[in-house]
Each structure stands twice: as structure tokens, then as C-alpha cells.
Amino acid sequence: MIRLTKINKTYDLGAEKLRxxxxxxxxxxxxxxxxxxxxxxxxxxxxxNVIGCLDRPTSGEYWLDGKNIAKIGTNxxxxxxxxxxxxxxxxxxxxxxxxxxxxxxxxLVYSGLLRTKKRAEEALDRVxxxxxxxxxxxxxxxxxxxxxxxxxALVMNPTIILADxxxxxxxxxxxxxxxxxxxxxxxxxxxxxMVTHExxxxxxxxxxITIRDGVIxxxxxxxxxxxxxxxxxxxxxxx
Amino acid sequence: MKTFxxxxxxxxxxxxxxxxxxxxxxxxxxxxxxxxxxxxxADGAKQSVSGRIKAMGTNxxxxxxxxxxxxHVRGGTVETLVLEDCEAIRRQIVGVELVSPExxxxxxxxxxxxxxxxxxxxxxxxxxxxxxxxVKDGRFITDEDNHNYRKVVVIGATVARDLFMGRxxxxxxxxxxxxxxxxxGTLEAKGNQGWMDPDDQVLIPLSVAQKRVQGVKYLRAINIxxxxxxxxxxxxxxxxxxxxxxxxxxxxxxxxxNIRNQKEILDTLGEITGTLTLLxxxxxxxxxxxxxxxxxxxxxxxxxxxxxxxxxxxxxxAKNMDIMFQFLVESVMLCLFGGALGVAFGVTASEVIAxxxxxxxxxxxxxxxxxxxxxxxxxxxxxxxxxxxxATLNPIDALRYE
Numbered sequence: 001m002i003r004l005t006k007i008n009k010t011y012d013l014g015a016e017k018l019r020x021x022x023x024x025x026x027x028x029x030x031x032x033x034x035x036x037x038x039x040x041x042x043x044x045x046x047x048x049n050v051i052g053c054l055d056r057p058t059s060g061e062y063w064l065d066g067k068n069i070a071k072i073g074t075n076x077x078x079x080x081x082x083x084x085x086x087x088x089x090x091x092x093x094x095x096x097x098x099x100x101x102x103x104x105x106x107x108l109v110y111s112g113l114l115r116t117k118k119r120a121e122e123a124l125d126r127v128x129x130x131x132x133x134x135x136x137x138x139x140x141x142x143x144x145x146x147x148x149x150x151x152x153a154l155v156m157n158p159t160i161i162l163a164d165x166x167x168x169x170x171x172x173x174x175x176x177x178x179x180x181x182x183x184x185x186x187x188x189x190x191x192x193x194m195v196t197h198e199x200x201x202x203x204x205x206x207x208x209i210t211i212r213d214g215v216i217x218x219x220x221x222x223x224x225x226x227x228x229x230x231x232x233x234x235x236x237x238x239x
Numbered sequence: 240m241k242t243f244x245x246x247x248x249x250x251x252x253x254x255x256x257x258x259x260x261x262x263x264x265x266x267x268x269x270x271x272x273x274x275x276x277x278x279x280x281a282d283g284a285k286q287s288v289s290g291r292i293k294a295m296g297t298n299x300x301x302x303x304x305x306x307x308x309x310x311h312v313r314g315g316t317v318e319t320l321v322l323e324d325c326e327a328i329r330r331q332i333v334g335v336e337l338v339s340p341e342x343x344x345x346x347x348x349x350x351x352x353x354x355x356x357x358x359x360x361x362x363x364x365x366x367x368x369x370x371x372x373x374v375k376d377g378r379f380i381t382d383e384d385n386h387n388y389r390k391v392v393v394i395g396a397t398v399a400r401d402l403f404m405g406r407x408x409x410x411x412x413x414x415x416x417x418x419x420x421x422x423x424g425t426l427e428a429k430g431n432q433g434w435m436d437p438d439d440q441v442l443i444p445l446s447v448a449q450k451r452v453q454g455v456k457y458l459r460a461i462n463i464x465x466x467x468x469x470x471x472x473x474x475x476x477x478x479x480x481x482x483x484x485x486x487x488x489x490x491x492x493x494x495x496x497n498i499r500n501q502k503e504i505l506d507t508l509g510e511i512t513g514t515l516t517l518l519x520x521x522x523x524x525x526x527x528x529x530x531x532x533x534x535x536x537x538x539x540x541x542x543x544x545x546x547x548x549x550x551x552x553x554x555x556x557a558k559n560m561d562i563m564f565q566f567l568v569e570s571v572m573l574c575l576f577g578g579a580l581g582v583a584f585g586v587t588a589s590e591v592i593a594x595x596x597x598x599x600x601x602x603x604x605x606x607x608x609x610x611x612x613x614x615x616x617x618x619x620x621x622x623x624x625x626x627x628x629x630a631t632l633n634p635i636d637a638l639r640y641e
Contacts, residue, residue: 054554054634075558082556093551093638097255109248110556112241152555 002028002051002160002191007060009046009214020046021057022214028160033186034193035202035222038211044195045164047211051193052162053081065159082111086153088194090165092145094137100124100148101133107156123155124148127181143174150181154190161185163194167201176227179204183224200227245561249568263537264577266530267617271581271610272588273523278606279589280596281516287598288512289505297501298468299369300475302461302482305495318457319486319495322445325461331481334474337464339365342448342455348441349414350402357398358440359415361448369462377409377424385444388451392420396428396438415443416452430597471500520606527610530577531617538570538625549629550637563630570622571615578614582607 009021020043028034038044049055050062053069056077062070069080086107087093094103104123108116124133127147137145146166153161163182167175179201186192194205202208203225210218253260304320325340342361347354366372367379374393384391392413399408412419420443429437449455465474475498488494542549549562586602593600 049635052554054638075560078553078556078558081554087554089551089638093547093554095548095551097252106552107555109241109244110552110558110561114240116244156556 001030001063001065002026003061003063004051005061005063007047007050007057007062009043009050009055010058020214021050024060024214024216026209026216026219028191028193030159030191031186031189032191032193032207033182033205033224034207034209035205036193036195036209036211037197037199037202038217042211043214044211048162048164048193048195051160052085052087053077082107083156084159086156086158086161088146088149088153088161088163088166090168092137092142092149092169094145094148094152096137099134099136100129100140100151103137103148104152104155107152111156120151120155123151126154126185127151141174142170143177146170146174146178147181150178150185154185160191160193163192165196166194167196167198175201203227242564245564246568249565250572253569253572259537260573260576263534264573264580266533267527267574267577267614268530268581268584270523270527270530270617271578271614272584273526274520274610274613275582275585275602275606276588276592277519277523278516279585279600279602280592281512281519282601282603282606283589283593283596283598285508285512285516286601289508292501292505292508298465298471299501300463300465300471300478301499301504302463302478302496303459303499304457305493305497318455320458320461321456322449322458324482324485325458327481327485328461328463328478332474332477334466334470335463335478336466337365337369339363339369339462339464340445340458341366341460341462342445342453342457343459344448344453346415346452348398348402350411353402355398355401357395359448359452360440360442361445361452362442363445366442366462369464372429373427375425375427376407377422379424380442380444385446388446389444390418390420390447390451391423391444393424393426393442394422395426395440395442397436398439398441399425415441418451471502475500524613527613527617531574531621534570534573534618535621535625538566538622539628541569542566542625542629545629546632546637546640549632550634550640553632553634554638559630562632563626566626566629567619567622570626571618574614574618574622578611581614582611585610 004024004026007021007024008019011018011020024047036044036047046055050057053064057070060070061068064080064084069077072080094100095106098106101117101120101124104120105116108119113119121130121133124130127150129144129147129151132140132144132148137148140148150161153163166182167178170178175198182192182194183204192205194201196202203222204227206222206224208218208220208222209216302320302324304318322340325338328335329338340363343358345356346359347356360366362380363385364379364381367374375396377393379393380391383389392415394402394408402408402413403411407425408422409424411422413422414420426438426442443452463474463478465471479494479498482496483494486495552562585607589600589602
């Protein structure tokens, strides 16, 4: 469970101070599927970074699974990222010279766990890529790369999976496939939180938080609307 | 387990950048190789020279004239060391086995239209055994030759080869300083042993060398073989006293000659070659440091190139130490492999050089160990800064890096 109280993030730009997050209060229960939307520069990425323990708030309390982590050390923060957070990035961020399997193994290696290969294989299996384990990222399509990234995010069984524009670099059909995968994961109990620009992506989640100028403008429950699947283009067929 | 996995990851990265890794290692390969080759060459030269001196016997004393001193300015050759000194040593000093006076000069030799420059040495018969030479053909110079001023010559193996191309030249005549000398013998080759060729000389009776060739009365050296090696010190002191008396040198004054024994020569030689080894090794060591800077350079480039990767690793839970370890392993492994290849390179190089220089390559295990350890140290030292830089990157900045 995530609870933010009075989180502020201020950047000191010398002459003026830039307040990116202002007294943000937010609670995300286990098993939720949340979309964070808002215009560019609204602070949604900074919010994600704070929740993902990549960045520290200037002030406020951040309780993750009952532990205040606003003021813990660098190493402890790395450990929390490893154990409790799973990241999915817009540009996939797979290590280019490592195979899909090796990429998924990475968080397991850093945690010092044993039998990493088996667990990584299971994670890849869950995202439907059991036949692509030995492939390098360059040998995978965009959608497949994002699946590898999702497998990597969920391999540690984190408290929350954070996705920053997970469909931003994908075409609509592939983007919807990724959303299908997220929903499937959500059904098995994973907590998901994603930042997105695209309203149709946000509509597929259960809660939509809108941020503007560092303040939560609205926070509403949403009934997921399944979009109509765009038909994959078929070439060479007479109409 | 985790450490091992991180280690494998670093190795994988080096492997996927084969060309770059190899080029980076080249500096270390050359550095380590050069250090080993230099030390082994210097050791080989030292061994070869000292081996030759030892072969001549450690029970040898050499008396040489000192130098004139006139108000602290050193001048020409002292002419006070004469044949009479030699006789006196033979007669008066107990424990002296053989005394061999010498007078050397460099002269041109002529045989019909051929000529060569070589050392012409005026000697007594004792020369042969004191200097461990053996006669190959003919006979050696005798006391009669000396007594009768016979213009006879015994030629060294190199000269024999140069002038007569392997023919036995006994009875032939060659010209030294315009005078005809009859060849009565040739010497067995000793072989080239480093800096000088002991076979590149001809021997004539000392009397002829003094009176006819150079027109002088003095000697350039007296070689003395002592009967018992343990008596060296006593004999040396007695000879010194005798010669001081004969040359009328006051107590407290510098003698006009000096006596060296083989051990002193060996010691001096050891000092000289030791300095030489250090000099060569430090020059080679510089290239090792330069190699290290090359590694630092490449590691810095690599850190910049992989900024995003570092960000991803940190987002996935890598601690600063993990990142540091990864980059440090890369630079140390580069140096380790470079060092190993450098050892192979250095050993090969010194074998090849030793082969052409005709001495034995001596590869000191300490040289190998020290240069290898130094290479690893270089890897650690020059890898530390880039690794620290990678480790302390802010994960958000690293992730956003384009």
C-alpha cells in the first residue's frame, strides 16, 4: 500500500524556486489499477519518480507498506526499488547486449537471489514470450520489447508496477495488446500505476488521477472501457 | 553468488566489445612486456659478462697503471709500471702462481691486399694459462721468442677467419706497423661473449711490442694468478706494498697504479648493471602508466556511453557499490588479461633478443610477478575514478540521458 502525505518537491533554480509537487496527498491500495494523466510539466513524472524511489521529496511523508521512506539512505532506497517497485519505461530501456532472459534476470541478480533463471523464465512465460528468451532486444518488435520490460518489472513480485507512458512508443494495436497484458496482470492481483498522455489508455484503468501544476486536480473512479480493437492491417487481400 | 553474477556480467560486456577491449589492453600488454623484456635483457647481459669474468677465474689480480695527477687534473698514462715490477712480484711475493705482463695497442694488420684493425697484445708465455686460452694450430710464444725479439705472431680466431677464411695460416707472414711477422700459431675460439670479442686480437712477444711496435718500456697490465683463492687479500696487500716501495711512493700518497681483483670487478659490474636494469625497467614502467591512462580514458568513455544503462540498473535495484564493482571489474580484468598477454609477449621478446644477442635469456620470476601485480594495480587505480563516476550518477539523470 502506498500513502503520500503533503509531498512537496521543489527545484532550486537559483533565482527562483520551482515547485513541481505541492502538498500532494495520495493513497493507492493494493490491487488497484491507476492512471495518472496531465499536461506536460504538470509534475506527473516527478510524482512517479518519487513513488518509484528514484527521487526524494523535498518534504512530506511517503509510506510504502507501512514504512516511511522519505528519508532513508541511498542503499536502502536501491533495495526498495529492487524489492517493491517494478518499472516499465516508455522507451523499454532493455540492456541492448543482453538477451531477453538476461534482462529479466537483472533485478534477481541484484537482489542476490538464487535460481534466477527459473524465475525469469516464469516471468517471461507470463507475458507470453517463452519462445523469445534467447533473443536480443534488437531481434524483438516494440511490443515484444515492452513485454520483456514488463516481465522484468514483475519478476520480483513488487508491491507496485510503475509504468511511464508504457504505450507511448507503440502503435495503437500493440499499445492495446500491452494494456490487455496489464489488465491480465491486474486480475492476478498486481498493483499498477501508469502515467499516460492518451485518454483511451487512461479509460482502460479503474481510477484516473489528473494532475495540473503540481496539484491533484481530480481523482475519480472509472469503469474500464474496453476499446474496440483496431483491425490489424492485412495486406495483399482483395477487398 | 551475486558478486559472481556481476563479475560474469562485466566479462560479458568486455567480450561484446572485443576490438575495443583488445586495443585498450594493448597499452598494458606493451607495458608489461617491455618491463619483463628489459629486465631479462639486462639480467642476461649481466649473467653473460659476469660468467665470462668468472670463467677467467676468481683468483686473478690485475695491476694497472694509475693516472698522472697534476694539481687534481688527471693526465696521460703512467709509465712507471715496467717489466722489472713483474719480475719482482714473481720473485718476492709468496703465493703467486703465474705473472703475465701485457702491453696492448690497436694496430692495422695487413695480409697482401687485405687489412683489418685489431688489438695487438705483447705477452709472455704465461698469458695462455692465466687467460684460459688454448692453442689450436702451431705453437705459442716462448721465452726464446721474447729473448730474441723474434717477429712472430699468434692470431686469434676472429682475425684468422677474417684474413685467412679458415685456412691454417701457419708460416704465412702478415704486416704489423709495416713490419713482417711470421704466424706461428692460432688460438682456439672463446666465442663472442657480449660487449667484446676476445678472439679479435693477435699476440706477439712482449719485447717486440715494447721495443719495435710501440717503442715504450712500460706495461699496460700485469695479470697475476694467485695459488690459493683464500690468500687473495694478503697477496694483493703484499704486491701493493712492494710496488709502492719500488715506485718510491710516500705513505699517504696516492699510488700510481691500482690493483683490482676479479671479485671487485664483479661487484662493480653488478652495480653498473643493477643501475642499468633499474633505468630500463623504469622507462618500460612509464609505458605501463601510459597504458593505465588509456584504460581510464576508455572506461570514462564507456561510462558516458552507458549512462542510460547505469540508470536502468539503478532503477532495477543496483546499489552504488554494485555499479562501482561492475566497472572496476572491467578495468581490472582488462589489465589482468593485458598483463597475462604482456607476460607472454615479454617472455617471447626476451627469448628472441637473447637468441640474436647470443646470450641466455634470464626471465626473473620476480620481474614477471612485479610487472603483473603493477598492471593489476594500474587497473584498480585508473579504474577507480570512472567507476566512482558511474556509481554516483543520479538514477533519474542517468535514465533521461540521451
